[in-house]
Each structure stands twice: as structure tokens, then as C-alpha cells.
Amino acid sequence: MQAAAQPLPEARLARAWILLTALALSLLTGLAARADEKVVRIGYQKYGTLVLLKGKGTLEPKLKALGYTVTWSEFPSGPPLLEALNAGALDFGTAGETPPIFAQAASDALTYVAHEPAAPRGEAILVPKDSPIRSVAELKGKTVAFTRGSNVNYLVVSALKKAGLTLADITPVYLTPADGRAAFERGAVDAWGVWDPFYAAAVVTGNARVLSDGTDLVPNHQFYLASRAFTAKNGAAVDAVVSAIAEIDAWAKDNADAVAQELAPSVGIPAPILAVALKRQSYGVRSLDRDVVAQQQRIADTFHGLGLIPKAVDVADAVRKPGS
Incomplete structure (x- = not known):
């Protein structure tokens, strides 16, 4: 039998706060979406390509040309971000390899759109x-x-x-x-x-x-995920977001020090330390291939076997199909 986790008091408070925040976000952004359906609601974390994209402001013109605006919401990690996506409070976001497994086990609301190479x-x-x-x-x-x-x-x-x-x-x-x-x-x-x-x-x-x-233990992919329902009706907007990510990714790959300087204020970590992290990061956003799907499926099967997710999931079922 698995040892029971013993959350510290501040951990329980933090979890409650995250859930309350996600609930409030769901309500507020849900109202906004009903008022104007031409909005792409993006969830991001303090570190990574999406926060860099937000700072650069290069996505907004791409979406404006298609008749969309964008709103940004920050999350402390992937799990609460995907809880918000499952709840209908977000249209697009990013997370590591494990949060989508938990999210897919809870709902069929998400779709894998793209990923970064293993890191x-x-x-x-x-x-x-x-x-x-x-x-x-x-x-x-x-x-x-x-x-x-x-x-x-x-x-x-x-x-x-x-x-x-x-x-x-x-x-x-x-x-x-x-x-x-x-x-x-x-x-x-x-x-x-x-x-x-x-x-x-x-x-x-x-x-x-x-x-x-994680060397020789895990791939540690970063995934870009979207609401399945949103993607079905707004495929061009999702493509525009991925295109903007690819452009930022290409720039960041060869400019680690500049990226570190740009991210430092929002992350709250000195640029030289961020540069260490950035040099361990992978670059080159792309669609999921068979190998990546198989790697994700192994994670899903492992977690189901351990009883950490309530049901078996089929990762391939949540991967965005070409042209959708």
C-alpha cells in the first residue's frame, strides 16, 4: 500500500487558495467569453516560452488579424492550469508531461496541440x-x-x-x-x-x-494544450498561437542571456541563474509524433497501474488531428 502523503499546513492552505482562484477565474473568464467569443484565454507559468511571448507582445497582432483578442492568466504550475482548462476557464496553456495525464483522466476537455523536445x-x-x-x-x-x-x-x-x-x-x-x-x-x-x-x-x-x-529516467517534454471544444471552432486561432510560439522559440534558442534578462523581473530569479536553467531547456516546437505519444502513454499506464489516476487513458485520443 502506498504511504499516505502528509501535507504540511501551508500546503493545504496553498491548495485551497489555488482551487478558489481557479474557481473565480472560471467564473470571470466564462462571463467574458460569453460576452465576446472572439477571445483566446491563455494560461501561462512564470517561466517558459508563453511568458516570454506575453512580454514580447507578438501574438496580439497575429490574433487581431483573425479578429481575436487575447487574455493572459498566470498559474504556479501545470496541474492548476489544466484544472482551469478542464473547467472551461482557459482555451490554451502549457504544462509538463504529467499534468495532461491527470487532466485527461478527469475529463476529455483538452487536446495536445504541440510540444517541445525532451529536456x-x-x-x-x-x-x-x-x-x-x-x-x-x-x-x-x-x-x-x-x-x-x-x-x-x-x-x-x-x-x-x-x-x-x-x-x-x-x-x-x-x-x-x-x-x-x-x-x-x-x-x-x-x-x-x-x-x-x-x-x-x-x-x-x-x-x-x-x-x-531526469537523465535516462524521463523525457520531460513541455506540451502546449488547448480546449478541445475551442480548437474545434477556432483552429486558425490555435494555429496562430503555435506559430507565434515557434517564432519566440527560434529566437530564444540562440539568445539565452537575453531571455534570462527579460524573464528575471517576472520570475523573481536573477538572470545568471535563469541562464543556467535555459541552457538545460529544449527548443523547437512541433506536432506530436508517434514516439512522443508512446512516451506519454507509458506515463499514463504507469500512473494508472499505481492507482494515481482513476482510470486508464488513451493519450492518442487527445492529440489534435491534422487539419482540425
């Missing part, structure tokens, strides 16, 4: 620098913090499996990145699974040491 070095399991833990196998009986349903959820599962362990051998504590770092720094947990740029910040400026990154 396994962009996430890691961290321990304090002075921790006696030197291998993943030594996490047995320890407390490990990570965001439930996030990309690092799968990293933790995969790393444990390679070490001959399961989630039942640890005590998982489900925390957002901010709460995870706070718990990690005060010694409330033994290890912390997290993604860039929080990973880079913890190692460069904090008291963290890498126990394992």
Missing part, C-alpha cells in the same frame, strides 16, 4: 548539501516533497523504480515549488523534486545538491 536535465531530485543521502535507494523511509501531478511526480516514480523502490517506500509530501523550497530549507523534508528554474535557484543560491536529474 531531461531540466528537473531533479535534490537533497541538502550535507545530507548523508547519496543515492535514490537511500530515500527509503524518507520524506520527499514534490508537486502532485507535475512532471517531477513522474521523475520521483521513475527514479524510485530504477532503485528498486516504489512510492510506498517513501512519505510523499505534495507541495507547490514555493512551499517545497520553504520546507526543504527548514529541514521539514529529506528531499525535494522540482523543475527549472526553481531547481537552478536552489542549487546555485541554496543549500541543495542534486541526487538525480
Whole structure:
């Protein structure tokens, strides 16, 4: 039997706040969408191509030419962003490889639109620098913090499996990145699974040491997802968003330092640390091919086998079909 997670008090408060925020967003943006159907509602996270696209302002002219406007909503991670998309509060967003699996198990509302190539070095399991833990196998009986349903959820599962362990051998504590770092720094947990740029910040400026990154364990793709219903009626607008992402992606690939300078104010992490994270990122937005779908299906099957999602899902069923 899987060990029960023991959320810290601040984690429960944070979760409640996220759910309330998503509910409010659903109501407000739902009213806006009824008032004007020619709006693309985009959810983004503090770090990544979408926040860069928002800052550059290059999407708005593309959508305006098609008769659309755009609204932007920030989320702390992929799981609440996709909860909002499933609830009909968003039309488009981005998340790592695991949140779409949880979202698809809960609803058939989303569709995979595109993805970035694998970036396994962009996430890691961290321990304090002075921790006696030197291998993943030594996490047995320890407390490990990570965001439930996030990309690092799968990293933790995969790393444990390679070490001959399961989630039942640890005590998982489900925390957002901010709460995870706070718990990690005060010694409330033994290890912390997290993604860039929080990973880079913890190692460069904090008291963290890498126990394992995603190399040879997980692909760590970044996906762009849209509402299935919105895409069916507004395919040209979705194509315009993907086109704008591709342009920003091409620029960012060769301008890591400039991207870091541009993102630093919104992310709240110094540019030199962001540059470390950006150099682990992958670039080149593209449609999902058979291999990527198969990799996602393995994640879905793993999570269903562990009882972490309530039903089996068919990833291919949620992939946008050409011309749709």
C-alpha cells in the first residue's frame, strides 16, 4: 500500500487558495467569453516560452488579424492550469508531461496541440548539501516533497523504480515549488523534486545538491494544450498561437542571456541563474509524433497501474488531428 502523503499546513492552505482562484477565474473568464467569443484565454507559468511571448507582445497582432483578442492568466504550475482548462476557464496553456495525464483522466476537455523536445536535465531530485543521502535507494523511509501531478511526480516514480523502490517506500509530501523550497530549507523534508528554474535557484543560491536529474529516467517534454471544444471552432486561432510560439522559440534558442534578462523581473530569479536553467531547456516546437505519444502513454499506464489516476487513458485520443 502506498504511504499516505502528509501535507504540511501551508500546503493545504496553498491548495485551497489555488482551487478558489481557479474557481473565480472560471467564473470571470466564462462571463467574458460569453460576452465576446472572439477571445483566446491563455494560461501561462512564470517561466517558459508563453511568458516570454506575453512580454514580447507578438501574438496580439497575429490574433487581431483573425479578429481575436487575447487574455493572459498566470498559474504556479501545470496541474492548476489544466484544472482551469478542464473547467472551461482557459482555451490554451502549457504544462509538463504529467499534468495532461491527470487532466485527461478527469475529463476529455483538452487536446495536445504541440510540444517541445525532451529536456531531461531540466528537473531533479535534490537533497541538502550535507545530507548523508547519496543515492535514490537511500530515500527509503524518507520524506520527499514534490508537486502532485507535475512532471517531477513522474521523475520521483521513475527514479524510485530504477532503485528498486516504489512510492510506498517513501512519505510523499505534495507541495507547490514555493512551499517545497520553504520546507526543504527548514529541514521539514529529506528531499525535494522540482523543475527549472526553481531547481537552478536552489542549487546555485541554496543549500541543495542534486541526487538525480531526469537523465535516462524521463523525457520531460513541455506540451502546449488547448480546449478541445475551442480548437474545434477556432483552429486558425490555435494555429496562430503555435506559430507565434515557434517564432519566440527560434529566437530564444540562440539568445539565452537575453531571455534570462527579460524573464528575471517576472520570475523573481536573477538572470545568471535563469541562464543556467535555459541552457538545460529544449527548443523547437512541433506536432506530436508517434514516439512522443508512446512516451506519454507509458506515463499514463504507469500512473494508472499505481492507482494515481482513476482510470486508464488513451493519450492518442487527445492529440489534435491534422487539419482540425
